[in-house]
Amino acid sequence: MDFLNGTTQRERNKVATRDELAKAAFQLAVERGLDNVRVGDIAAAAGVSPRTFNNYFDSKEAAVVARAAWRMERTADSLEVRPLGEPLKVSLVEAVVDRYASPSQRFQRGSDWQAGFRLMVTEPALRGEFLKGIAEMERSLAEAISARIYVPMGELYARVLAAAVVGAERAAIGHWIAGGQSEPLVEVVRQAVSFAVAGVSEEPGTGEQR
Amino acid sequence: MDFLNGTTQRERNKVATRDELAKAAFQLAVERGLDNVRVGDIAAAAGVSPRTFNNYFDSKEAAVVARAAWRMERTADSLEVRPLGEPLKVSLVEAVVDRYASPSQRFQRGSDWQAGFRLMVTEPALRGEFLKGIAEMERSLAEAISARIYVPMGELYARVLAAAVVGAERAAIGHWIAGGQSEPLVEVVRQAVSFAVAGVSEEPGTGEQR
DNA sequence: TTTTAAACTTGCGTGCCACGCATCTTTTGC
DNA sequence: GCAAAAGATGCGTGGCACGCAAGTTTAAAA
Numbered sequence: 294m295d296f297l298n299g300t301t302q303r304e305r306n307k308v309a310t311r312d313e314l315a316k317a318a319f320q321l322a323v324e325r326g327l328d329n330v331r332v333g334d335i336a337a338a339a340g341v342s343p344r345t346f347n348n349y350f351d352s353k354e355a356a357v358v359a360r361a362a363w364r365m366e367r368t369a370d371s372l373e374v375r376p377l378g379e380p381l382k383v384s385l386v387e388a389v390v391d392r393y394a395s396p397s398q399r400f401q402r403g404s405d406w407q408a409g410f411r412l413m414v415t416e417p418a419l420r421g422e423f424l425k426g427i428a429e430m431e432r433s434l435a436e437a438i439s440a441r442i443y444v445p446m447g448e449l450y451a452r453v454l455a456a457a458v459v460g461a462e463r464a465a466i467g468h469w470i471a472g473g474q475s476e477p478l479v480e481v482v483r484q485a486v487s488f489a490v491a492g493v494s495e496e497p498g499t500g501e502q503r
Numbered sequence: 504m505d506f507l508n509g510t511t512q513r514e515r516n517k518v519a520t521r522d523e524l525a526k527a528a529f530q531l532a533v534e535r536g537l538d539n540v541r542v543g544d545i546a547a548a549a550g551v552s553p554r555t556f557n558n559y560f561d562s563k564e565a566a567v568v569a570r571a572a573w574r575m576e577r578t579a580d581s582l583e584v585r586p587l588g589e590p591l592k593v594s595l596v597e598a599v600v601d602r603y604a605s606p607s608q609r610f611q612r613g614s615d616w617q618a619g620f621r622l623m624v625t626e627p628a629l630r631g632e633f634l635k636g637i638a639e640m641e642r643s644l645a646e647a648i649s650a651r652i653y654v655p656m657g658e659l660y661a662r663v664l665a666a667a668v669v670g671a672e673r674a675a676i677g678h679w680i681a682g683g684q685s686e687p688l689v690e691v692v693r694q695a696v697s698f699a700v701a702g703v704s705e706e707p708g709t710g711e712q713r
Numbered sequence: 714t715t716t717t718a719a720a721c722t723t724g725c726g727t728g729c730c731a732c733g734c735a736t737c738t739t740t741t742g743c
Numbered sequence: 744g745c746a747a748a749a750g751a752t753g754c755g756t757g758g759c760a761c762g763c764a765a766g767t768t769t770a771a772a773a
Contacts, residue, residue: 301769301770302768302769302770303719303720303721303768303769303770306721306768306769307720307721310721331757331758331759332758332759332760333758341722341723342722342723342724343723343724344722344723344724344725344761345721345722345723347759347760347761348721348722348723351760351761352759352760353759417635420635420638421631421632421634421635422631424631424634424635424638425627425630425631425634428630428634431670435674446694448678449674449675449678449691449694449695449698450698452674452677452678452695453670453671453674453675453695453698453699454698455674456666456667456670456671456673456674456699457666457667457670457671457699459670460641460663460666460667460669460670461663461666461667463666464645464659464662464663464665464666465659465663467662468658468659468662481659484656484659485659485662485663488659488660488663488664488702489663489666489667489702490702491701491702491703492698492699492700492701492702492703493701493702511740511741512739512740512741513739513740513741513749513750516739516740516750517750520751541728541729541730542729542730542731543729551751551752552751552752552753553752553753554732554751554752554753554754555750555751555752557730557731557732558750558751558752561731561732562730562731563730
């Protein structure tokens, strides 16, 4: 996303506020449960007027989910920087897995992220918002895939593939939450995405057009 | 779903009202646009008090999407009645396609269903609700698949497969709407789901447990 | 540096909505 | 038929998104 690199002061302030709000929303939702959080509380925690909250987010649900959504959106970027010769199925798995591999403690039992995932799966209002975010990333991923393949029915194929990959990621999270979080989330995700791309043919991206 | 066969009068009334509401909500949303519809309008159109509306639906968005969601939920049932020897990949494709094949005029250009799909893709509020409905059906489909396969990692695999199939269906709709609806939706759906199940191995359900 | 314009924040007001609760009506099972 | 359960309705409340019209801060021109 473009608003990450703030060059001017104004932009940096905006990003900061937005992130404060998202952070506060997430934090409060995790520790109190979603419907014990008023948007006023979030605004207060971020040191901003209630009215301002709605300049940044359309709903408190959107704010709670925002950080997870931003994270998701990086998948397409990860795919684009994969080596060109690499088989598509491998690229896809790695692009997704990358985002779960980094700082080691983050996706463990008891972490905030885990609580967050649980929240998104549990609270119906959040689930909807979460899925909306996921749909966004699916779209961008489909574009990235589309740029990497050239086959008949390519646009539809890219959409389907993107949906499968993203769906697998979501399935992995659900499985991990539903089970006891006994194995590391990374491994579950890898397994799941590998299942999803099993049917992708081996030839590397033949139609790099750009 | 169980509430379809009303044996007692009460239940039949409930189903009828619920359906009236869903129908009215859909109709009004299509012809006016979602945010020119008050819940009072929907209630009135269904011949029911505004307060009663909220005894049936949590939001007007849920009401608009309801019928599409009910339709979706039939996929799992369709899968269960497929012949046992049939390869899973075939069963999945047919189970999905069935729902788009029936009365011929329904999924054409200019039909209400088409307008409905466009609405669900367009209006953000509806998209979220639509996706929530889809997630429901995904869950039931995953169970149905799980009952039909027996492999290591079966539960995760079933989830991933369900997500892929459902995602393919959604991708097909998006593709169909984005393009000019030139070819029949059924065909697009068949193509998409076929892509999604390409990686499923051939052996038929070996572990029918029930 | 001063000035001017644009961008952002804030307070206020409005319309809408979900839902708890109490009451009245309908359906059901005996 | 009759009591009890289930539903429908009206009313009231808390909450929320957003338009609008000031203020206030930042960016850029002079």
